Amino acid sequence: MGKYLKRQRLQCLGWVLLCGLQAGGLLYADSVPSNQTDAPGFTVDGRSGPVSLKDYRGKIVYLDFWASWCGPCRKSFPWMSQMQQRYGARGFVVIAMNLDKDKSLADKFLQQYKTNFVIGFDPQGVTPKAYQVEGMPSAVLIDGRGVIVSRHIGFNSTRQGDYEAAITAALAQQTVNLETSQ
Amino acid sequence: MKKMNIVLLALLLGGCAQWGVEPWERDLLAKPAMQLVSDPLEAGLDDHIYFSKEASSGGASFGGGGCGCN
Amino acid sequence: MQLTKQRPSIAGLLAAASCSLLNQGVSASEDDKWQVETAVLLYSEKDRVDAVEPVISATRGFAGDSTLTIKFASDTLTGASPSGASISDVPQTFTRPSGKGDYVTPAGELPLDDTFKDSRGAVSVQYKFPLDRRTRLSTGLAFSKEYDYTSMALNATIARDFNNKNTTISAGFAYAEDTIDPEGGIPIAFAAMAPAGSEQARDGIEEDKTTTDLLIGVTQVINRQTLMQFNYSYSRAEGYLTDPFKILSLVDGVSGTTLDYLYEQRPQERVKHSLYWKTKYHQLGGNTIDVSYRYLWDDWDISSHTVDFRYRMPFAERHYIEPHLRYYSQDQADFYQTFLVTGSPLPNHASADSRLGSYEGITLGAKYGYRINEGSEFNMRVEYYEQTGDGSDRTIGVARGLFPDLEAVIVQLGYSFSF
Numbered sequence: 001m002g003k004y005l006k007r008q009r010l011q012c013l014g015w016v017l018l019c020g021l022q023a024g025g026l027l028y029a030d031s032v033p034s035n036q037t038d039a040p041g042f043t044v045d046g047r048s049g050p051v052s053l054k055d056y057r058g059k060i061v062y063l064d065f066w067a068s069w070c071g072p073c074r075k076s077f078p079w080m081s082q083m084q085q086r087y088g089a090r091g092f093v094v095i096a097m098n099l100d101k102d103k104s105l106a107d108k109f110l111q112q113y114k115t116n117f118v119i120g121f122d123p124q125g126v127t128p129k130a131y132q133v134e135g136m137p138s139a140v141l142i143d144g145r146g147v148i149v150s151r152h153i154g155f156n157s158t159r160q161g162d163y164e165a166a167i168t169a170a171l172a173q174q175t176v177n178l179e180t181s182q
Numbered sequence: 183m184k185k186m187n188i189v190l191l192a193l194l195l196g197g198c199a200q201w202g203v204e205p206w207e208r209d210l211l212a213k214p215a216m217q218l219v220s221d222p223l224e225a226g227l228d229d230h231i232y233f234s235k236e237a238s239s240g241g242a243s244f245g246g247g248g249c250g251c252n
Numbered sequence: 253m254q255l256t257k258q259r260p261s262i263a264g265l266l267a268a269a270s271c272s273l274l275n276q277g278v279s280a281s282e283d284d285k286w287q288v289e290t291a292v293l294l295y296s297e298k299d300r301v302d303a304v305e306p307v308i309s310a311t312r313g314f315a316g317d318s319t320l321t322i323k324f325a326s327d328t329l330t331g332a333s334p335s336g337a338s339i340s341d342v343p344q345t346f347t348r349p350s351g352k353g354d355y356v357t358p359a360g361e362l363p364l365d366d367t368f369k370d371s372r373g374a375v376s377v378q379y380k381f382p383l384d385r386r387t388r389l390s391t392g393l394a395f396s397k398e399y400d401y402t403s404m405a406l407n408a409t410i411a412r413d414f415n416n417k418n419t420t421i422s423a424g425f426a427y428a429e430d431t432i433d434p435e436g437g438i439p440i441a442f443a444a445m446a447p448a449g450s451e452q453a454r455d456g457i458e459e460d461k462t463t464t465d466l467l468i469g470v471t472q473v474i475n476r477q478t479l480m481q482f483n484y485s486y487s488r489a490e491g492y493l494t495d496p497f498k499i500l501s502l503v504d505g506v507s508g509t510t511l512d513y514l515y516e517q518r519p520q521e522r523v524k525h526s527l528y529w530k531t532k533y534h535q536l537g538g539n540t541i542d543v544s545y546r547y548l549w550d551d552w553d554i555s556s557h558t559v560d561f562r563y564r565m566p567f568a569e570r571h572y573i574e575p576h577l578r579y580y581s582q583d584q585a586d587f588y589q590t591f592l593v594t595g596s597p598l599p600n601h602a603s604a605d606s607r608l609g610s611y612e613g614i615t616l617g618a619k620y621g622y623r624i625n626e627g628s629e630f631n632m633r634v635e636y637y638e639q640t641g642d643g644s645d646r647t648i649g650v651a652r653g654l655f656p657d658l659e660a661v662i663v664q665l666g667y668s669f670s671f
Contacts, residue, residue: 069212072252099206128206134416135205135385136251154252154385158315202418207476210534215564215572218471218481218530220542223291223307223666224619224633230305230327231295231662235639237582237607238548238556240465240485241526247471247479250417252317252385 036149039063039142040130044097044120051120053146056093060170061142064096065128068109070136076155077113083167084117090171091144097122099136141166144174205250212249287311287627291666293327298659300364301331318381321392325374332366334656336498336604338591339363340510341650347445349436349497351452362656365497367435372398386413394428403430409467418473426465433458434496441517442598445499453515459492469528477536483528494518500604501591501651508649511594516603518587524550540564553586554608570623576635580613581642590646590653606656610644613637617662627670635662 039061043052053061064080066073077096084094094117100106101123110119122128131140135153143149150166152159203211210216219225233239293305305327313319335346337357344357348367357363374396382388387410394405405428413420432438436452443453469483494517502512530544542562549555559579566572585608587601617635624630641655 069209070249070251101209125206133205202415202473203476205416210476211479215540216532216534223289223309227293227664236580237554241483241528241546
């Protein structure tokens with residue numbers, strides 16, 4: 001290969017790398033996560049050590065964005081505990097991502113509600129930006145392959161049935177995926 | 183003068199695009215003290231006093247702000 | 253008299269009805285719980301009217317983010333208020349509205365009419381519900397009744413969010429029908445007040461009034477700490493807008509001697525417009541500023557400015573103190589007269605009701621609040637309100653048409669709880 005071509009190839013590779021790095025980023029900040037796209041990865045502080053999405057690969061993850069000042073979030077907590085209890089054994093995990101700027105308010109809130117699920121703390125608001133959260137609260141359902149399968153904005157007690165149906169559907173699909181991959 | 187007005191208007195409208203917060207940044211806006219009418223009963227009583235003693239009334243208060251939840 | 257004979261403005265009703273239309277703070281009512289707020293207002297003017305007004309309001313949330321609010325209020329008035337007649341150098345005798353008795357005002361004193369001792373009861377219901385995630389509707393009915401006054405009103409407001417709920421546009425409508433049925437009947441406009449015991453100048457026993465209000469507003473989140481609101485309102489009142497108990501002194505153009513007392517007459521229509529701007533600002537230290545300005549103008553030639561400023565300072569976790577300052581200035585109605593002078597032809601409309609005059613009003617006070625627990629609070633406010641005339645005074649001889657400066661103390665106690 002001549003010197004000229006080699007330089008061109010290197011330049012091209014350079015551009016691809018740069019684009020790749022841009023698109024990647026540490027927290028996939030530029031991705032457009034909607035249904036059937038990869039869920040942006042994250043690592044945040046938890047109640048006992050860091051919480052990373054990649055640690056839950058293979059599980060159905062219900063990623064919930066909440067804050068102590070959000071009224072409907074209060075109603076969602078007992079329901080999320082119930083879901084964790086009901087489907088935990090089948091490989092279902094709730095990760096409740098707290099977005100309070102003042103962590104002490106989140107701690108006070110958590111003292112009032114017994115939670116059997118994972119809590120993450122993101123006071124800087126990096127994850128909701130990556131997931132393009134449109135309203136509080138918001139929940140994103142991620143399957144075992146790390147793909148977003150459904151999401152909803154707000155929490156209405158009248159729609160609990162629908163939220164649960166999405167979870168059971170994802171669990172069923174997960175079983176199918178596992179069987180076909182074997 | 184007209185050019186100046188257009189420039190100012192453009193700046194203002196351009197600035198408008200920056201107004202607002204992300205849905206998860208409404209912690210302060212959600213506080214009771216930050217609602218447009220923090221005390222509806224007091225507002226109603228005041229309204230009654232000033233309506234009775236002055237020739238002006240109303241004009242105030244409609245929705246918006248707050249936590250924006252659900 | 254003034255606090256009773258006017259039912260609360262429907263614009264105020266419209267405002268109060270939709271005040272929390274889109275405010276979904278943490279204290280928003282939860283399903284299955286009633287959030288109850290109670291308050292009692294004690295209002296006392298120096299040498300004039302005293303009023304006591306207890307209020308109770310209960311709100312319940314339902315699944316699907318709808319809420320129902322029921323409110324009861326009652327007020328009792330005692331005391332006297334200016335009748336519209338001017339001060340003279342001799343004692344003045346006025347006939348009571350019933351025509352059966354009279355009262356005397358000493359020389360050199362402002363004539364005050366104390367023939368009313370009235371109670372009013374009011375009830376209102378407001379229902380708010382979402383149409384979708386970014387649209388809300390609020391609708392309600394209100395009814396109030398006192399001895400000589402009945403009012404019925406309905407309202408509806410729609411609000412829609414834009415820009416991820418950073419912008420909200422609202423449009424509201426209210427309609428009210430009132431009937432006045434005063435003691436002794438409706439006085440004939442500009443008729444002379446007849447002595448007690450004789451036949452009074454009356455024409456009919458009751459009159460009606462309808463009011464239509466429209467409001468358009470934009471609420472904009474500026475940043476994490478700042479919220480602003482801009483409203484335009486339009487109001488049209490039609491029918492009997494006169495105060496049947498108010499009179500004007502007819503005086504001699506040279507000596508100022510009172511020759512007669514004539515019943516006032518206002519136009520049959522009033523169209524008002526107002527522009528309103530409010531800012532709420534949350535300082536990072538925890539204090540909140542609430543400042544608003546309203547400019548109002550109407551076809552009676554009245555215009556007014558209202559500036560309201562509140563500064564809430566929380567302390568010791570559960571307490572807050574909130575100083576309050578309000579400034580009001582008004583330019584008189586074109587038919588406002590301190591008294592009428594003989595010789596000149598009678599105008600189409602005239603009123604000496606000081607509410608329609610030129611004056612400034614200042615309110616200064618403070619409120620203290622204590623949050624007992626979530627959903628329960630006690631608060632108390634004490635305020636001083638004064639009105640001082642601003643240029644509409646007129647004196648001819650012994651007739652002194654002075655603005656009746658007002659001084660009042662306002663005390664309010666409030667308690668809220670949920671169950």
